[in-house]
Amino acid sequence: MARLGSQHLLALAALALFLVLPLLVADWVAGDFAIYFAYALFAVSLAFAWGHVGLLSLGHAVYFGIGAYAMSVVTLGMVPGLPHLQSTWVGFAAALLASGGAAWLLGWFFFANRGLKGAFFGIVTLALAFVFERLAINSSFLGGLNGLMSVPPINLGLNGGGLEIYDPIPLYYLMLGVLALVLAGMMAVTASRFGISLSALRENELRALTLGHDVRRLKMRAFALSGAIAGLAGALFVTQFGFASPSLIGFSLSADVLIWVALGGRHALIAAALGAIAVRFLESRLSSALGASWPMAVGLFFILSVIFFPNGLFGELIVRLDRWRR
Amino acid sequence: MERLAIALLDSSNAMLVLMLVSLGLAIVFGLMNVINMAHGEFLMLGAYALLSLTGWGLPFWLAFALAPVIVAGIGLIAEELVIRRTYARLLDTILATWGLSLVLRQGLVLTYGPGSFAVPVPDAGTITLAGSPYPVYRLIVMAISLVTIAATFFVFFRTRFGLAARAVIANRDMASCLGIDTRRLDRITFAFGTGLAGLAGAAMAPLISIDPGAGVGWLVPAFLSILIGGLGSLSGPLAGGAAVGAVDSLTSAVASPVFAQLVVLIAAILVIRVFPNGLVSRRRREA
Numbered sequence: 001m002a003r004l005g006s007q008h009l010l011a012l013a014a015l016a017l018f019l020v021l022p023l024l025v026a027d028w029v030a031g032d033f034a035i036y037f038a039y040a041l042f043a044v045s046l047a048f049a050w051g052h053v054g055l056l057s058l059g060h061a062v063y064f065g066i067g068a069y070a071m072s073v074v075t076l077g078m079v080p081g082l083p084h085l086q087s088t089w090v091g092f093a094a095a096l097l098a099s100g101g102a103a104w105l106l107g108w109f110f111f112a113n114r115g116l117k118g119a120f121f122g123i124v125t126l127a128l129a130f131v132f133e134r135l136a137i138n139s140s141f142l143g144g145l146n147g148l149m150s151v152p153p154i155n156l157g158l159n160g161g162g163l164e165i166y167d168p169i170p171l172y173y174l175m176l177g178v179l180a181l182v183l184a185g186m187m188a189v190t191a192s193r194f195g196i197s198l199s200a201l202r203e204n205e206l207r208a209l210t211l212g213h214d215v216r217r218l219k220m221r222a223f224a225l226s227g228a229i230a231g232l233a234g235a236l237f238v239t240q241f242g243f244a245s246p247s248l249i250g251f252s253l254s255a256d257v258l259i260w261v262a263l264g265g266r267h268a269l270i271a272a273a274l275g276a277i278a279v280r281f282l283e284s285r286l287s288s289a290l291g292a293s294w295p296m297a298v299g300l301f302f303i304l305s306v307i308f309f310p311n312g313l314f315g316e317l318i319v320r321l322d323r324w325r326r
Numbered sequence: 327m328e329r330l331a332i333a334l335l336d337s338s339n340a341m342l343v344l345m346l347v348s349l350g351l352a353i354v355f356g357l358m359n360v361i362n363m364a365h366g367e368f369l370m371l372g373a374y375a376l377l378s379l380t381g382w383g384l385p386f387w388l389a390f391a392l393a394p395v396i397v398a399g400i401g402l403i404a405e406e407l408v409i410r411r412t413y414a415r416l417l418d419t420i421l422a423t424w425g426l427s428l429v430l431r432q433g434l435v436l437t438y439g440p441g442s443f444a445v446p447v448p449d450a451g452t453i454t455l456a457g458s459p460y461p462v463y464r465l466i467v468m469a470i471s472l473v474t475i476a477a478t479f480f481v482f483f484r485t486r487f488g489l490a491a492r493a494v495i496a497n498r499d500m501a502s503c504l505g506i507d508t509r510r511l512d513r514i515t516f517a518f519g520t521g522l523a524g525l526a527g528a529a530m531a532p533l534i535s536i537d538p539g540a541g542v543g544w545l546v547p548a549f550l551s552i553l554i555g556g557l558g559s560l561s562g563p564l565a566g567g568a569a570v571g572a573v574d575s576l577t578s579a580v581a582s583p584v585f586a587q588l589v590v591l592i593a594a595i596l597v598i599r600v601f602p603n604g605l606v607s608r609r610r611r612e613a
Contacts, residue, residue, distance in 0.1 A: 122361075123361075130543075134587055292436055295435075299429035302425040306418055310415065
């Protein structure tokens with residue numbers, strides 16, 4: 001019988017915990033967690049690109065923001081020429097296509113020739129986040145600095161008008177379901193032939209190339225997949241938050257997601273997801289008490305974790321668990 | 327005609343300061359293999375140091391001389407506490423310095439508040455150039471940048487320290503075997519690189535609005551300069567800084583700053599796609 005990996009055990013334990021959590025806490029807390037699950041999905045997309053493929057994207061909020069804006073534009077009925085289109089489903093499709101397509105197109109530039117590697121890839125993606133934020137601020141179509149307000153919640157009707165998912169508990173389970181499904185799907189992807197090729201090129205790109213892998217195509221596909229998931233996370237986020245602003249696309253959210261993934265653990269997708277949830281939860285509990293010292297504490301903690309726990313906290317847990325079960 | 331002259335002067339100003347910032351970044355990267363994501367925050371530290379020192383009643387030029395020294399001191403401490411612990415892991419240095427930038431930025435917020443400050447431009451008068459008045463202070467900033475760049479070249483190509491530093495850049499292990507104290511060199515280099523950033527920050531302080539988040543606005547163009555110019559030489563980042571600074575400032579003079587940022591980024595991505603090793607080091611490789 002095949003033994004379950006430690007990361008699968010951790011994922012199952014987390015799933016069990018989150019399934020019963022709404023019974024233990026107040027409804028509004030569950031509603032907060034539904035938003036953390038969207039962030040967790042975002043963290044999964046970055047952990048896939050960074051931890052599994054080795055593409056350190058410092059501007060990953062670009063794809064999250066594109067997804068959020070795409071969803072908002074569709075559900076607010078702002079698509080040029082189609083004023084009656086308000087479907088949440090079309091919104092999801094638009095978010096996935098726009099963010100995945102943007103990541104694919106940018107990958108076409110990034111990975112050309114010998115490709116941007118390591119830090120340089122990071123810097124260019126960071127610069128992109130910077131520029132996209134400015135573009136969003138200066139776009140009157142996207143509402144400028146104010147962003148797009150009163151984005152409707154998820155609507156199950158084909159073109160709006162159906163059942164709205166608005167109450168915290170149904171929303172919580174919907175988000176948990178999406179997160180669990182995508183996470184399971186991505187774990188399957190990392191274990192597939194495609195995923196193994198990706199980790200091969202992460203370890204040694206030249207070797208992967210000489211063994212006959214089309215490294216450039218692999219990286220473009222992986223980056224597009226990561227971008228699409230980030231876009232899905234953005235779309236799910238904005239239906240709950242009700243508000244798409246330039247801060248979703250720019251520098252500071254990119255920095256945040258990097259910290260969640262690094263603190264949680266970039267080598268396992270579940271560790272990154274738990275990192276996002278844990279940091280957001282602690283932030284909601286502690287930021288009012290600590291005030292402006294909170295970002296400082298996160299920064300210091302982040303530096304310490306980079307120096308002493310390069311695997312991240314949950315990643316370290318998985319490593320220890322592996323060692324103990326052997 | 328007058329507007330053109332002013333635009334060209336402002337553009338030279340932007341180019342020279344960006345060259346200075348890029349040079350500091352490139353020296354740290356070339357010698358220590360550390361990607362310093364906190365470089366922009368060190369620049370802002372220079373501006374804040376100037377703000378505080380002049381606020382305490384020090385004369386402007388004395389404060390101006392002290393600010394880079396203070397920033398270099400902070401850089402030295404950061405190197406000792408954080409940077410040296412991640413030398414062996416190149417990608418982790420990005421994370422460590424990224425965390426450092428968060429801490430520095432938040433430290434500035436806690437000390438000075440999140441709002442923006444302005445330092446009054448020192449009264450150096452104006453000069454009439456091509457028929458229109460131009461502040462002398464901007465000319466002084468250009469002169470300081472030029473002198474500092476020249477001094478950096480002198481240190482690297484005419485002194486014993488520079489020889490050792492270039493040896494470490496060429497081959498770190500070999501240099502260490504030949505008896506060069508790479509550890510000491512690392513410390514000095516990091517302090518020097520952050521000091522250059524502090525100097526640029528102090529010089530620009532009267533010309534910009536000083537707020538804790540402004541560092542990133544310097545980091546990104548500086549990195550693009552290095553990418554465009556190419557690594558492995560001191561002239562690469564200078565060429566890149568000149569190119570980025572010129573494109574950025576001239577485009578924002580003609581169109582808008584946002585458009586300029588977009589143009590710079592697209593141009594940079596295209597250049598990187600065509601010349602993956604940068605403009606300067608490419609020539610050397612073919613030779």
